[in-house]
Amino acid sequence: MNARPLLGLATAGLLLTAWEVAGRVGATGLFPPVSDALRELAAIDVRTDVLPSAGRAIAGFLLGSLAGALLGVGIGxxxxxxxxxxxxxxxxxxxxPPAVLPAAVLALGPTSGMRITVIAAAAMWPVLIAGVDxxxxxxxxxxxxxxxxxxxPYTVILPAVLPALVTAMRVALGIALIMMVISEMIAATGGLGYLILQAQRTYAMAQMYAGIIVLGLxxxxxxxxxxxxxxxxxRWYHDWRAIVDG
Known part of the structure; x- marks a missing residue:
């Protein structure tokens, strides 16, 4: 039996236990126990708080990756x-990318389209550069x-560049999630970023950490x-690498 998943779960359990103890010992109220944050999860509306954020992040990621791949391969x-x-x-x-948010709000308004555009513009760059190289x-x-x-020619170029593009897309996905949160902290009325910021402003620390937990999940x-x-x-590429590496 593979013990790695069990080790990972044990480590997560230890971290959560340490968080609970630290929250119980702390006297400032700024770092509540994890049990308080977990209770606040029930107050987060998946339909209005989570799904719109996920949709914007995925849409921006896909648009940015497509634009980056087309431009990168074309320039290369x-x-x-x-x-x-x-x-x-x-x-x-x-x-x-966060530096262009104020200009984007002025140009496009505080809309979902603006947030998707900003996410796509940020996620595009790793894919574009990887496509060129x-x-x-x-x-x-x-x-x-x-x-x-x-x-x-594309029968040669596509298999050659696809591994690099997919690797860059993994980086772009992380950037898209970061920009999703940041874009929802500016001129927003919903989403995980808005929820986390509003909880911090009102010192609802348990709710803030609940939002962070949902974001991590x-x-x-x-x-x-x-x-x-x-x-x-x-799969073909990994099989080929396994043969080459012996």
């Missing part, structure tokens, strides 16, 4: 474009062989589903 394929666009891309990528790394000889044999569920899809999509 048309190599003459890179000297023209690379400095601008590096400059834009260096801008912290992975496409440029493809051996031109392989593309020439594909053309000679009558195949389309949401992130765990989303990344778990992504991991399952990644293993299915890249």
């Amino acid at each position: 394929w048309f190599r003459a474009l890179e000297p023209w666009v690379r400095p601008s891309l590096e400059l834009l990528r260096a801008i912290p 992975a496409t440029r790394a493809v051996e031109p000889r392989y593309v020439d062989v594909a053309r000679i044999s009558g195949a389309r 949401l992130a765990l569920a989303v990344t778990g589903v992504f991991g399952l899809l990644e293993r299915r999509v890249l």
